[in-house]
Amino acid sequence: MLKVENLVVNYGVIQALKGISFEVNEGEVIALIGANGAGKTTTLQTISGMLSPNSGKVLLNDVDITTIPGHKIVSMGMAHVPEGRRVFPGLTVLENLKMGAYTRSNKTEIAKTLEQVYESFPRLKERQNQLAGTLSGGEQQMLAMGRALMSNPKIVLMDEPSMGLSPIYVDEIFKIIQSISDAGTTVLLVEQNAKKALAIADRAYVLETGNVVLSGDAKDLLNDDSIKKAYLGE
Amino acid sequence: MGFLTYLINGLSLGSVYAIIALGYTMVYGIAKMLNFAHGDVIMIGAYLVFMTMTGSGMPVVVSIVISIICCTALGMLIEKVAYKPLRKATNLAVLITAIGVSYFLQNMALLIFGSNPISFTSVITWQGITLAGGQLKITGVTIITIITCLIIMVALMWFVKNTKPGQAMRAVSEDRDAATLMGINVNGTISLTFAIGSGLAAIAGALLCSSYPVLTPYTGSMPGIKAFTAAVFGGIGSIPGALIGGLLLGIIENLAKAYISSQLADAIVFAVLIIVLLVKPTGILGKQTKEKV
Numbered sequence: 001m002l003k004v005e006n007l008v009v010n011y012g013v014i015q016a017l018k019g020i021s022f023e024v025n026e027g028e029v030i031a032l033i034g035a036n037g038a039g040k041t042t043t044l045q046t047i048s049g050m051l052s053p054n055s056g057k058v059l060l061n062d063v064d065i066t067t068i069p070g071h072k073i074v075s076m077g078m079a080h081v082p083e084g085r086r087v088f089p090g091l092t093v094l095e096n097l098k099m100g101a102y103t104r105s106n107k108t109e110i111a112k113t114l115e116q117v118y119e120s121f122p123r124l125k126e127r128q129n130q131l132a133g134t135l136s137g138g139e140q141q142m143l144a145m146g147r148a149l150m151s152n153p154k155i156v157l158m159d160e161p162s163m164g165l166s167p168i169y170v171d172e173i174f175k176i177i178q179s180i181s182d183a184g185t186t187v188l189l190v191e192q193n194a195k196k197a198l199a200i201a202d203r204a205y206v207l208e209t210g211n212v213v214l215s216g217d218a219k220d221l222l223n224d225d226s227i228k229k230a231y232l233g234e
Numbered sequence: 235m236g237f238l239t240y241l242i243n244g245l246s247l248g249s250v251y252a253i254i255a256l257g258y259t260m261v262y263g264i265a266k267m268l269n270f271a272h273g274d275v276i277m278i279g280a281y282l283v284f285m286t287m288t289g290s291g292m293p294v295v296v297s298i299v300i301s302i303i304c305c306t307a308l309g310m311l312i313e314k315v316a317y318k319p320l321r322k323a324t325n326l327a328v329l330i331t332a333i334g335v336s337y338f339l340q341n342m343a344l345l346i347f348g349s350n351p352i353s354f355t356s357v358i359t360w361q362g363i364t365l366a367g368g369q370l371k372i373t374g375v376t377i378i379t380i381i382t383c384l385i386i387m388v389a390l391m392w393f394v395k396n397t398k399p400g401q402a403m404r405a406v407s408e409d410r411d412a413a414t415l416m417g418i419n420v421n422g423t424i425s426l427t428f429a430i431g432s433g434l435a436a437i438a439g440a441l442l443c444s445s446y447p448v449l450t451p452y453t454g455s456m457p458g459i460k461a462f463t464a465a466v467f468g469g470i471g472s473i474p475g476a477l478i479g480g481l482l483l484g485i486i487e488n489l490a491k492a493y494i495s496s497q498l499a500d501a502i503v504f505a506v507l508i509i510v511l512l513v514k515p516t517g518i519l520g521k522q523t524k525e526k527v
Contacts, residue, residue: 075417
């Protein structure tokens with residue numbers, strides 16, 4: 001479904017991605033794990049068109065989207081939940097969710113998706129008229145995820161959804177990611193919480209300073225000694 | 235009756251400030267920049283009305299529509315040529331460019347129209363109404379100006395709240411990158427904002443010069459600065475703030491001229507602004523969103 005080929009991204013003189021390649025198949029949950037500065041966020045931003053790569057290709061369903069501007073990618077079936085949630089703080093929860101459906105025009109279908117999002121996130125329905133900036137961190141994360149789902153995506157990119165959340169919310173967020181996957185949506189997950197990410201992922205890629213250094217079945221990686229040492233703190 | 239006359243004239247002047255302030259406040263809210271060339275678009279708009287109406291004898295409505303269309307195009311052109319290449323530059327670079335565009339427009343007008351003041355023919359021929367047995371006269375220009383301002387405000391607030399491009403504007407003003415992730419064309423939205431602001435500047439130009447009928451290449455610069463002040467006064471980025479800021483500024487200016495000193499009027503206006511900003515740094519309706527991280 002999503003194919004990344006030899007992606008190179010430079011920030012000035014610094015090479016953030018040094019030619020990474022990976023693949024996400026339909027229905028999979030793929031985790032990208034690695035330390036700070038490994039290039040995880042850069043990878044997601046390049047895929048969704050927020051950054052343009054110096055070389056390499058991004059293919060979505062065999063269509064080359066490398067040079068397609070970011071705002072046109074949503075309607076091709078890809079949504080991105082950005083790092084730091086980035087909800088619209090001055091808009092209400094409902095307005096934020098409607099913004100997620102910006103590219104869609106069929107009102108009855110939007111209403112149907114909204115119903116589904118409210119079903120997955122009852123908390124958002126309770127707070128639908130509250131300004132998003134007044135929500136707690138965990139609620140904002142749910143809103144950011146719900147907002148992404150409003151575009152009815154085939155694949156969702158999630159950047160550090162558990163960052164800065166209390167342990168209870170972390171568990172809840174991972175449960176939600178699992179249920180998004182169960183509903184048939186493909187997930188590309190970037191996480192520092194490698195243990196949780198590997199527990200729900202099908203496969204994973206380990207990034208180190210702009211390179212993929214290891215990849216494989218998530219269960220195998222969970223038991224890999226070098227991974228345990230470097231990322232799982234065991 | 236004197237006070238009432240001053241108040242109504244103040245409201246009328248304030249309405250013009252408010253229409254101009256809308257251009258500043260919308261561009262600031264959405265593109266996060268101060269477009270100091272905005273005042274000069276007003277001047278271009280007024281010259282266009284003068285040329286088409288007085289010069290070529292076109293009907294008023296046609297000439298105003300032509301002026302609106304040309305100013306809209308000019309605003310979009312300025313944005314594309316001068317500001318868009320600086321999207322990732324520092325704020326200071328954009329600010330200096332805006333000042334440069336302002337001088338460019340003034341000098342271009344100087345070159346085309348010359349420096350001699352033109353006596354502008356009012357776009358409104360209606361004489362107005364007389365109330366209270368002839369003691370209170372309100373001119374047609376005054377009434378039309380106030381009504382136009384109110385219609386524009388209501389229409390714009392409706393547009394921002396209820397239309398798709400309006401929603402896009404709100405999203406871009408909140409978070410440009412997140413708006414892109416929603417599928418919103420940020421460049422297109424910024425361009426639209428300049429288009430609307432500049433189209434309104436054309437209307438403001440026609441109304442301003444109908445009340446104060448002297449047109450020179452520098453006509454736009456002082457009202458531009460005052461309208462910018464009004465936008466800050468009301469809370470920059472806020473559409474109702476531009477209305478309140480503009481009206482208050484117009485009223486304060488006119489009352490100061492009438493009761494204190496016409497020379498000191500501008501100083502008083504800016505003194506009031508400073509006091510307001512000392513008490514409430516975000517302006518009267520300015521928002522301070524508290525974000526939880």
